[in-house]
Amino acid sequence: MVTDRSNDLPSEFFAKMVESVGVGVGIYGQDGRYIHVNQSYADLFSVSPSELIGKPLWEIVPEMDATKFDGYWASFDEGETRRDEAVHKHNNQEIPVTTVTTQWSVGGTPYHFGTIKDISERKAREQEIQRQNERLENFASVVSHDLRNPLNVAQGYVDILQEDINRDELRLIDNALDRMGVLITELLELAQSDEEVGEMIPVSLKTVAENAWYNVHTPEAVLHTPDANHRVMADESRLQQLFENLFRNAVEHAGSDVHVTVDTISDGFYVADDGPGISSAKRDRVFETGYTTDENGTGFGLSIVQQVVTGHNWEIQVTETPDGGAQFEITDVGDTV
Template sequence: MSDGDSKPGDLSSEFFQQMVEAVGVGVGIYGQDGRYIYVNDSYAELFSVTPADLIGVAIWEVAPEVDPDTFDAYWDSFADGDTRQAETVHEYSGNRVPVATVTTQRTIDGAPYHFGTIKDITERKAQEREIQQQNERLENFAGLVSHDLRNPLNVAQGYVDMLQADIDRDELTLVDNALERMDSLVSELLQLARTNTPVGETDPVSLFDTVTKAWDSVATIDADLRLAGSDTQILADESRLRELFENLFRNAIEHAGADVEVTVEAQSDGFSVADDGPGIPPEERDRVFETGFTTNPDGTGFGLNIVQQIVTGHDWEIQATESISGGARFAITGVKTVD
């Protein structure tokens, strides 16, 4: 390792003050010998120590991924002004903390330093693990439902179809409707499980072509589709975008009726889907994307939650509002277009 010793006095107090005020997170600075010459309170608090406890400590004693035997090569791999980001784990004084780091090499008064900001991501990592576990449980449950319910449902439906060919009874119609309802629940549960998989590669996609394909794949009965604005190419996972429209169209028919008029409008930062139905009461607009929430007794409450997950997977945003005719309108923004 290098013999050069860096001292806190090499950097002006004004630099420290401006730096810490600018970032507002954990800050650590180490010199060419790999030892900290400065840390702020936020960084030291990650390990339940004081800043003085970390001064002189080598970076590899805190960041295990830094190898002391190859530190010189690591240092030399930076050019002045280079910035690198990483998610890692810092350990010190018996504390192990997942962190996101941004490290930049800067030369001050002729001496190079590594200036790092460190953010505690413990909570985010815990949330990611929880989401992953929930998704795994959901997939397992969906698979169980698919295998254990599909077969008896198909058998029951087959018998009902046979009986309806010979017997005209209202009770058989009620049974048939109940079986269709159960089949719909199973289908949407499986779809919900698949929706938890990440959005795939995004490519330029024709908005209106995707809308038309989605409309053609839904039982729209007497519903009408209207396209407004100019067709545009957007960056999206085409299959998931089509799935988004299919769910919004089903939602419109389910809540506004078989003769609903649905308008898909292309806009500068995204698109919207509106209908001329009864609309969504203002007090319920924030809840419509919750799993299982529905105002229709025949609905599953999965469709709009699936829509939101697809939107989130694309880093878009969605808002439930009111259409010009007083119906429901879903505005999707943050969509990237292709010139």
């Protein structure tokens, strides 16, 4: 039998523990005023703990409504814990924090105990990512509207000329226009792939892979899919986008007559080809935006794959087949049925 010896410990012990936890700690009375804060919390505002003692919580957290505070405070059940994010303000400083607040009674009197962690760096990263995404979306929109139309016009004139003139120069122009079209398409996909994954439903790996294959120019390539109709929980359009980009990658790097295989593994699925594979030194870089080892590649395709995988909370890694080809394994997908 284990005996509770906490009453044998001096109050100084608990005070020392509060100071050593490494995050801010606040203890609040029934009236919502600070009755104890540790130095870590006071350091957020460059003040001493005594400066915060006695202040009401709504003065430090302005988004709290003082007129509704009593009802909110009383709504806690004994032992209930709530997590929240807010901005704490004091001494002309504003600090975004995450809080974990629990109500406990001591000697019949309820108190609220909270830990407070500075999340300024995380918020700054989130804001920078949002700004980058907005810039990317704006740029993609300009590219789509301002380049797509003249590109289509140029392609139309080349098609007309090729009906009457057989010149290598026209084929080179045609290939260049095709490449510009791929760049525009993949840039738009890259911008859109930051959007949240849509509805997750059971979808057939075989069906989605075959639909993606039809959208990739593969006249000499061969696709092998599983005989069984395995299903996974996924956003179907995003999963098709993932397959399309992996198939294009296989054709670009393994040749127009590549054989591509899609099949399941214990906790996911894979896409493999019979090409030369990807060296271990390059595998960590293939998902970087703009990185490519093919002079005709855009460097966007596998970045889009990575974003689709991340949006589903899956994992992806590059390995190799027994014959040395490239194999992309998507895992943490859950059971395939």
